[in-house]
Amino acid sequence: MSDTIFDAILDGSIPCHRVYEDDHVLAFLDINPLAMGHTLVIPKERVAFLHELSDEAAAALGRVLPRLCRALIEATGVDEYNILQNNGRLAHQAVFHVHFHIIPRYDDRGLGLDWRPGQLSDEDASELLSSLHHALEP
Numbered sequence: 001m002s003d004t005i006f007d008a009i010l011d012g013s014i015p016c017h018r019v020y021e022d023d024h025v026l027a028f029l030d031i032n033p034l035a036m037g038h039t040l041v042i043p044k045e046r047v048a049f050l051h052e053l054s055d056e057a058a059a060a061l062g063r064v065l066p067r068l069c070r071a072l073i074e075a076t077g078v079d080e081y082n083i084l085q086n087n088g089r090l091a092h093q094a095v096f097h098v099h100f101h102i103i104p105r106y107d108d109r110g111l112g113l114d115w116r117p118g119q120l121s122d123e124d125a126s127e128l129l130s131s132l133h134h135a136l137e138p
Helices: 005-011 055-076 122-136
Strands: 018-021 025-029 040-045 081-084 099-103
Touching: 005 025, 005 040, 018 055, 025 055, 040 055, 055 081, 055 099
Parallel strands: none
Antiparallel strands: 018 025, 025 040, 040 099, 081 099
C-alpha cells in the first residue's frame, strides 16, 4: 500500500484537528466537511480495505464509533447522522486507508443519497446464503 494522506497524519507530518485518539484509532475533523462536525475515524493499522483489517483493529473501531457519535450529538445538537465507509474506487473510496465518516445530518447539510433498491428473489437469496455460509466456515 502506498502512503496516503492518512499515513502522513498518523506520522505527524500533516496536522489534523484531533477529536479522539487511543492506541488503535484516530478520529479527526474532515477538512472538507459535508456538514459541521463531519469526523473521520481511522485505524492506526495501515490497510486499504475493511476486509483487510485485523480483528483487533476492527474491534477497536467498533468500540469507539458509538462513543464518537454520542459526543458529536452532544457537541452539535444534531441527533441524526450517517456512518459511511467505502471500499474501492467503484464504491467511491478516495483515500486508500480504511476510514469511517461520521456525518451529522442537518436540514440542508449532510450526506445525500441516491438509493435505488432492487429485488431479491428467493432463488437468488438461497444461492447467495449458501455461498456466504460456506465462506464463513472456519
